[in-house]
Amino acid sequence: MLKHWKIxxxxxxxxxxxxxxxxxxxxxxxxxxxxxxxKSAPVIHPSETPTEIAPYPTQEPTNTAEVQxxxxxxNITITIVFDNYPYQEGLGTAWGFSAFITYKNxxxxxxxxxxxxxxxxxxxxxxxxxxxxxxxxxxxxxxxHTGGVQALLSAGANPKIFIPPSxxxxxxxxxxxxxxxxxxxxxxxxxxxxxxIGEMGGSVPEQALVIDTTRxxxxxxxxxxxxxxxxxxxxxxxxxxxxYLVLGGFHLGSATTSQVNxxxxxxxxVGVKQIxxxxxxxxxxxxxxxxxxxxxxIPVGVGAVIDIEL
Numbered sequence: 001m002l003k004h005w006k007i008x009x010x011x012x013x014x015x016x017x018x019x020x021x022x023x024x025x026x027x028x029x030x031x032x033x034x035x036x037x038x039k040s041a042p043v044i045h046p047s048e049t050p051t052e053i054a055p056y057p058t059q060e061p062t063n064t065a066e067v068q069x070x071x072x073x074x075n076i077t078i079t080i081v082f083d084n085y086p087y088q089e090g091l092g093t094a095w096g097f098s099a100f101i102t103y104k105n106x107x108x109x110x111x112x113x114x115x116x117x118x119x120x121x122x123x124x125x126x127x128x129x130x131x132x133x134x135x136x137x138x139x140x141x142x143x144x145h146t147g148g149v150q151a152l153l154s155a156g157a158n159p160k161i162f163i164p165p166s167x168x169x170x171x172x173x174x175x176x177x178x179x180x181x182x183x184x185x186x187x188x189x190x191x192x193x194x195x196x197i198g199e200m201g202g203s204v205p206e207q208a209l210v211i212d213t214t215r216x217x218x219x220x221x222x223x224x225x226x227x228x229x230x231x232x233x234x235x236x237x238x239x240x241x242x243x244y245l246v247l248g249g250f251h252l253g254s255a256t257t258s259q260v261n262x263x264x265x266x267x268x269x270v271g272v273k274q275i276x277x278x279x280x281x282x283x284x285x286x287x288x289x290x291x292x293x294x295x296x297x298i299p300v301g302v303g304a305v306i307d308i309e310l
Contacts (some may be wrong), residue, residue, distance in 0.1 A: 005226075006156075006164050007144070009222065016182075017244070017258055017278065019114060022086050031119040034223050035089075036190050036294065043134070045117070046308060049239050051121060054223065055215045057284055058254065062218075062298070064077055071187045071204070074274065074309070074310045075103075075113060075220070075308060075309055075310060076101070076102075076103050076193065076213055076249065076307075076308045076310065077101070077102045077103075077210075077305065077306070077308075078099055078100070078101050078150065078218075078220070078305070078306045078308075079099065079100045079101075079102075079126060079128070079303075079304070079305045080097075080098070080099050080110070080278070080301065080303065080304045080305075081098045081099065081100050081109075081113070081119065081123055081126060081128065081302065081303075082094070082096050082097060082098035082112070082113030082114075082118065082119050082148070082281055082302060083096070083097055083098075083113075083278050083300075083301050083302040084096065084212065084278075084299050085278050085279070085300070085301035085302065086302060087299070087300060087301030087302055087303040087304040087305075088301075088302065088304070089152040089302025090125060090303075091122050091125055091209065091302045091303045091308060092118045092121060092122060093145065093301070093302055094113065094115060094118050094140070095114055095279075095282075096110050096111070096114035096115070096144035096145060096147065096279070097111050097113065097144070097145060097222055097223075097248065097249050097278070097279040098110065098111045098113040098119060098139050098148065099111070099146075099247075099248070099285065100123075100126075100133075100192060101209070101211065101220075102194055103191060103192060103194065104192065105137075106134060106191035106192060106310075107132065107133065107134050107135065107136070108134070108135045108137055108190050108191060108194055108209070109133050109135065109136045109152075109159070109192070110117055110137045110147055110209050110220055110222070111137070111138060111139050111145040111146070111222050112136065112138070112145065112146060112147060112148030112149050112152060113145070113147060113289050114145075114147040114148070114150045115148060115150065115151075116147065116148045116149075116150060116151020116154075116217055117151065118148075119147075119148035119151060119152070119176040120151055120152070120155055120195055121147075122248055122302060122303075125257050126302075127243070129156075129157045130152050130155035130157040130158040131150060131155075132247055133140060133157045133159050134159055134160070134191075135159050135160050135161075135162065135163045135190055135191065136149065136152070136157075136160070136161045136162065137158045137184075137190060137196065137207070137209060138161065138162070138163050138164075138167075138222075139206050139207055139221065139222025139223065140164065140204055140205060140206040140210065140222060140223060140225060141163075141164075141166075141167050141168060141171060142223070144206070145222050145223070149161070153175075153178050153179060158179065159179060160179065160180045160181075160182055161175060161180065161181045161182065161287050162182050162183075162185070162188075163183060163184065164184060164198075164205050164206065164207050165182060165184070165199055166198035166199060167183075168290070184196045184207055184271035185198050186198030186201065186238060187238055187239075190208070190209070193212045193213070194209060194210070194211050194212075195209070195210045195239075196208070196209060196210070196233065196299075197209075197210055197234050197235050197238055200226040200230070200234060201226065202225055202226040202227075203225065204223070204225035204226075205223065205225075205226075206221075206223065206224070206225050206226055206233065208220060208221045208222070208224070208231045208248075210227075210235045210238075210239060212239065212241070213244060213310055214310050215244040215245075215273075215308065216241055216242040216243055216244030216245075217235055217236070217239055217241050217242065217244060217247070218244055218245045218246075218247065218308070219232050219235045219243060219246045219247070219248075220246075220247050220248045221246070221247075221248035221250065222248060222250060222251050222279075223248075223249045223251045223280050224248065224249060225248075225251055227263075228250040228251070228252075228263060228267070229244065229263050229266035229267055229270070232246055232267060232270055232272065233266075233270055236270055236271075242271050243270055243271055243272045243273065244273050245272075245273065245274045245275070245276065245298075245306075245308075246272050246274075246275050246276070246277075247276040247277075247278075247298075247300065247306070248269065248276075248277070248278065249277075249278060249279030249280040249281055250263070250281040251280050252277075252280075252281050252282050252285035253280055253281065253282030253283070254282070254286070255282070255285060257284070257288065260285045260289070261288065261292075262287045264288065264292045264293075266288060268292075269287050270296075273296060273298075274293070274296040274298055274302075275289055275293050275296065275297055276297075276298040276299075276300045276306070277289055278301060
């Protein structure tokens with residue numbers, strides 16, 4: 001009788017261990033599924049290995065390469081090409097910001113960093129050719145965001161340039177003869193799924209980009225001089241969707257601990273799910289944001305690639 005009880009006990013314990021392993025695997029899969037893919041360029045999409053092979057296929061075999069290409073075309077990809085924070089080895093860093101956004105056959109270069117030579121060098125390392133750049137959106141008229149424009153044009157780029165209306169007549173006069181310069185308005189579409197919130201006033205007028213994805217809005221800021229919380233709130237007000245990700249410079253380098261905490265609470269109250277600060281955010285503020293957002297904090301710098309599947 002005692003022998004039978006021992007066997008039953010071992011069977012019960014084994015079943016419990018098996019159930020625990022299954023639940024743990026499921027939980028791990030769900031956690032991974034909730035985060036966007038972030039990689040170092042070049043982006044590599046490994047093909048999936050099927051778990052079962054049907055012995056009698058009912059349709060013609062699918063060209064895996066073609067399917068993969070179609071899926072990649074539907075992704076929004078953001079590549080940071082200029083920043084003062086490093087991410088990928090072999091790329092140069094300097095004070096400033098620039099991000100290259102692609103969707104289907106269209107693209108936008110948001111800001112151009114402080115210097116043309118470093119911008120072009122990083123772009124070459126990331127396999128982005130100047131002639132490919134279709135649109136340039138400049139957040140505000142500071143050299144660490146506009147410094148690479150002339151180098152791009154001289155290297156063969158022929159983009160439309162989208163600027164806030166408050167840009168100086170000198171800047172407009174310099175580039176009007178070299179490219180199509182467009183003054184933005186609120187809700188203006190740059191390419192499909194990519195819009196601007198328009199110029200927000202303040203000591204330094206500035207615009208931010210808004211990308212519409214099935215996960216929610218992505219807001220990209222250059223320096224967020226009007227206040228990153230205010231710019232995110234304006235994006236939500238204009239487009240009436242949840243905020244999935246906020247990325248870019250937050251201009252908190254000289255902010256106090258309490259001021260940064262107020263910004264964090266404001267962003268959480270708006271409903272920001274994930275966050276990726278860089279450029280002028282400041283080390284102390286980045287650490288506070290990292291602690292506050294935990295697993296929803298995304299470390300970025302020059303060379304980081306964020307790939308959002310739609």
